[in-house]
Amino acid sequence: MFRRHADLTVFLVVTYGLAWLVSLPLWLRGERPGSAFESPLSSLLTSVALMILPTLGAMAAWLVARRAGRHRSWRRDTGLAWGPDRRRTILLFTAGWFGTTLVVFTAVAVSALLGLLALDLNGLSVFREVQKLPVVAQPVSDSLIEILPRLASIILIEPLILLLPALGEELGWRGWLVPRLRRYGMWPAFVLSGVIWGAWHAPYTLLGYNYADLGAWAALMTIGLSTTYGVLLAWLRLRSGSVWPAAISHAAFNSAASVVILVGDAKEPYNPAVAGITGVVGWLVLACVAAVLLRRWPVPPEEGNDPVERNDLRPTS
Numbered sequence: 001m002f003r004r005h006a007d008l009t010v011f012l013v014v015t016y017g018l019a020w021l022v023s024l025p026l027w028l029r030g031e032r033p034g035s036a037f038e039s040p041l042s043s044l045l046t047s048v049a050l051m052i053l054p055t056l057g058a059m060a061a062w063l064v065a066r067r068a069g070r071h072r073s074w075r076r077d078t079g080l081a082w083g084p085d086r087r088r089t090i091l092l093f094t095a096g097w098f099g100t101t102l103v104v105f106t107a108v109a110v111s112a113l114l115g116l117l118a119l120d121l122n123g124l125s126v127f128r129e130v131q132k133l134p135v136v137a138q139p140v141s142d143s144l145i146e147i148l149p150r151l152a153s154i155i156l157i158e159p160l161i162l163l164l165p166a167l168g169e170e171l172g173w174r175g176w177l178v179p180r181l182r183r184y185g186m187w188p189a190f191v192l193s194g195v196i197w198g199a200w201h202a203p204y205t206l207l208g209y210n211y212a213d214l215g216a217w218a219a220l221m222t223i224g225l226s227t228t229y230g231v232l233l234a235w236l237r238l239r240s241g242s243v244w245p246a247a248i249s250h251a252a253f254n255s256a257a258s259v260v261i262l263v264g265d266a267k268e269p270y271n272p273a274v275a276g277i278t279g280v281v282g283w284l285v286l287a288c289v290a291a292v293l294l295r296r297w298p299v300p301p302e303e304g305n306d307p308v309e310r311n312d313l314r315p316t317s
Contacts, residue, residue: 006064007064019201023204047209051166051169057172059074079175092245096248096249107277107281107286108259114275119265121144125265127147151262159251167243173197173233175246191227191231193234197227198227213273
């Protein structure tokens with residue numbers, strides 16, 4: 001008799017096991033942010049490779065479940081289709097794209113208003129430092145014109161470029177895992193999937209990536225961010241019955257997170273653990289948005305969204 005949790009076990013073993021395997025070269029070479037051994041190219045390749053692994057884990061789990069006759073189709077079970085209401089999915093796809101960008105920008109604005117993130121709208125010192133350009137004082141209007149092409153790319157172009165890598169993650173986390181965990185209740189599915197997602201980054205974040213100044217504590221911060229943001233992604237998945245709104249939201253998040261490079265002050269570097277979308281301020285903004293969405297537009301009943309068949313809930317011997 002097929003064991004009820006076998007597919008979930010396979011998913012976790014494959015995704016976590018491959019994550020450590022892919023990250024092993026970073027550990028063997030002692031690569032850490034700011035270290036003499038750091039290679040931006042290898043860390044980038046590692047992060048891209050990691051984004052494919054949740055899909056591989058979902059495929060392995062789906063094959064295990066299919067052999068037991070519990071799942072019907074890959075497109076349905078991972079939300080790769082456009083859901084039962086295509087118009088709703090398209091609307092949520094658009095909201096996930098531009099709404100997520102707005103949330104990230106809001107977190108930056110709130111951080112600045114609270115004095116936790118210094119802005120340099122006249123000199124654009126961080127942007128010019130990255131571009132290796134001399135810092136010059138200029139009117140804010142001229143600064144906005146200067147960064148407008150980059151800002152337009154962040155909002156309109158980069159989310160589409162990053163969509164496929166983001167889909168590599170979302171097919172696993174929100175596409176397969178969230179509906180699989182929903183049998184235990186909506187909030188357990190939201191929270192557990194976020195914690196699992198965040199902890200999965202550990203082979204990368206224990207080295208200090210994402211929060212370079214925190215060292216290994218970056219792994220815990222990543223779990224906090226993933227859990228908070230994961231609620232929004234799970235809502236998009238279950239509200240639409242499709243993985244695509246969550247995937248574009250994930251891509252837009254990764255793109256918009258770089259906005260601090262456009263407006264930051266090089267003389268007063270901000271703390272990503274406190275300010276911006278990655279910090280505590282960002283978590284609070286994400287939590288407020290999630291609370292409003294869940295109250296105003298609750299997740300529909302499981303039918304049509306959950307790939308777990310009703311007869312899968314009967315006792316097994």
